[in-house]
Amino acid sequence: MTARNTLLDPLFNKNPVLLQVLGICSALAITNSVLTSLIMGLSLTAVLAFSNVCISLIRKHLPNSVRIIVQMTIITTGVIVVDELLQAFAPNVARALSVFVSLIVTNCIILGRAEAFAVKHSVRMSLLDGIGNGLGYSLVLLIVGTVRELFGAGTWLGIAVLPLARDGGWYIPNQLLLLPPSAFFIIGLLIWLLRSWKTAQVEEPDYREIRFYKAGERL
Amino acid sequence: MNNDSPQKALLVVFLVALVCSILVSVAAVILKPIQLKNQLVERSRNVIALTGLVREDTALTDDELLHAVEQLDIRVIDIDAGRFEPNMKATDIDARSAVKDAELSSAIPGADDLARLGRRSRYEVVYLVWNGAALSRMIFPISGQGMWSTIYGYIALEGDLNTIAAVSFYEQAETAGLGDQVQDPGWLAQWQGLRLFDDQGTFRFRTGPGNIDPSSPAAAYQVDSLSGATVTSDAVTQMIAYWFGAHGYRSLLDYLGSHPPEKPRETGDTES
Numbered sequence: 001m002t003a004r005n006t007l008l009d010p011l012f013n014k015n016p017v018l019l020q021v022l023g024i025c026s027a028l029a030i031t032n033s034v035l036t037s038l039i040m041g042l043s044l045t046a047v048l049a050f051s052n053v054c055i056s057l058i059r060k061h062l063p064n065s066v067r068i069i070v071q072m073t074i075i076t077t078g079v080i081v082v083d084e085l086l087q088a089f090a091p092n093v094a095r096a097l098s099v100f101v102s103l104i105v106t107n108c109i110i111l112g113r114a115e116a117f118a119v120k121h122s123v124r125m126s127l128l129d130g131i132g133n134g135l136g137y138s139l140v141l142l143i144v145g146t147v148r149e150l151f152g153a154g155t156w157l158g159i160a161v162l163p164l165a166r167d168g169g170w171y172i173p174n175q176l177l178l179l180p181p182s183a184f185f186i187i188g189l190l191i192w193l194l195r196s197w198k199t200a201q202v203e204e205p206d207y208r209e210i211r212f213y214k215a216g217e218r219l
Numbered sequence: 220m221n222n223d224s225p226q227k228a229l230l231v232v233f234l235v236a237l238v239c240s241i242l243v244s245v246a247a248v249i250l251k252p253i254q255l256k257n258q259l260v261e262r263s264r265n266v267i268a269l270t271g272l273v274r275e276d277t278a279l280t281d282d283e284l285l286h287a288v289e290q291l292d293i294r295v296i297d298i299d300a301g302r303f304e305p306n307m308k309a310t311d312i313d314a315r316s317a318v319k320d321a322e323l324s325s326a327i328p329g330a331d332d333l334a335r336l337g338r339r340s341r342y343e344v345v346y347l348v349w350n351g352a353a354l355s356r357m358i359f360p361i362s363g364q365g366m367w368s369t370i371y372g373y374i375a376l377e378g379d380l381n382t383i384a385a386v387s388f389y390e391q392a393e394t395a396g397l398g399d400q401v402q403d404p405g406w407l408a409q410w411q412g413l414r415l416f417d418d419q420g421t422f423r424f425r426t427g428p429g430n431i432d433p434s435s436p437a438a439a440y441q442v443d444s445l446s447g448a449t450v451t452s453d454a455v456t457q458m459i460a461y462w463f464g465a466h467g468y469r470s471l472l473d474y475l476g477s478h479p480p481e482k483p484r485e486t487g488d489t490e491s
Contacts, residue, residue: 058231058235061222061227061231062222062231063222063223063224063227063228063231064222064223065223065228066232069232070231070232073235073236073239074235074239076239077239077242077243080243080246080247081242081243081246084247084254085246085250087250087254087257088250088253088254088257089253091257091258098399099367179397
């Protein structure tokens with residue numbers, strides 16, 4: 001496993017949202033605009049890089065009996081610090097993200113990477129893995145945020161792109177896209193697109209119909 | 220030391236907790252002043268927007284906002300007494316912390332507690348806007364429990380202390396995309412010109428289902444509910460009903476009805 005793969009695989013080959021279907025709660029809730037998606041992606045990337053590095057640093061001293069709770073303490077610390085920083089330097093975005101910054105604590109991607117990667121790998125590789133997975137998550141959020149803001153509000157990052165009928169233009173926005181359920185459809189479509197491109201990601205069907213053929217029946 | 224021995228586990232847990240708590244405390248202490256200033260600026264932005272003195276498209280810097288608020292006629296009111304409290308300074312009032320202090324707050328009787336606040340401060344800060352010698356607007360703080368969070372806002376009444384001039388909510392954590400529409404400018408604009416009380420002085424204001432017949436008598440008191448946010452909409456109705464009810468600002472409003480507030484001499488002309 002090379003450093004390059006560790007960093008870049010989570011973008012398309014092992015995307016935490018699209019392949020492992022983790023971190024869906026926030027991906028549905030805060031992707032109604034590009035700005036909130038961007039800040040959420042950066043926040044999660046920062047927390048993930050921080051927690052991966054810290055957990056990798058103490059990985060040889062982690063007692064099995066309290067492993068998870070120690071990891072959670074480190075993750076929670078990262079989340080609180082990021083939340084405080086956002087409230088100080090980006091108060092408007094912090095308001096828009098409301099509880100979802102604190103809910104990064106429960107984002108399965110973070111504990112997942114800690115357990116699956118950081119406890120077994122060097123600090124450097126864990127940092128790259130954290131940044132890579134954070135970027136993979138951010139990429140999905142940005143795509144979903146772009147679709148939702150563009151077609152739901154006619155803007156991209158607050159810049160008017162499609163002139164709204166309400167203001168004398170031609171575009172009538174689809175307000176469903178501003179509501180969380182629309183992200184279900186978009187993420188579903190993204191998973192379909194990605195798996196059509198990288199067919200190795202297609203899962204085995206859960207069950208298979210077994211037919212018994214009578215002797216002499218033509219197959 | 221063996222990694223799985225209880226001593227090692229305790230040591231690791233202790234050290235991790237120590238380092239993490241230091242990190243969190245340092246971040247909280249260093250960033251607190253900046254966060255407090257942000258909150259003050261945000262509150263000021265709301266108050267200034269409600270005064271009607273500044274055009275909506277004018278962008279003021281943070282310092283200009285804080286300065287503009289200082290120019291307003293700011294007064295402390297004693298809600299329990301229903302009077303202005305001239306002996307207290309607005310900067311000494313912190314209504315949110317006051318609810319933890321039995322001296323400075325009172326429990327809201329269950330039947331009156333429509334906004335589900337539990338306690339409220341005895342003192343609040345209000346803002347008066349003068350147009351020449353006439354009171355043009357009076358701005359009151361309001362708050363109430365929504366679906367997930369306490370919603371904080373301001374409501375500006377016209378000089379008749381009945382007609383709504385403007386309203387804004389500056390802090391809430393309601394459902395994204397649904398309840399957070401309480402901050403939608405289009406919806407807030409619908410409040411303008413509605414009235415709280417009818418001619419007999421009965422409180423009538425409410426949020427209600429759409430398609431209000433504009434000619435019906437209720438139309439003057441009713442704003443559309445937020446679609447998909449019934450709980451938040453009802454909470455807003457209850458919040459206004461509480462704050463302009465008997466336990467809220469009602470006794471002050473009744474007092475001001477017979478004793479109109481006077482423009483303070485030392486305050487300059489706020490129209491400039």
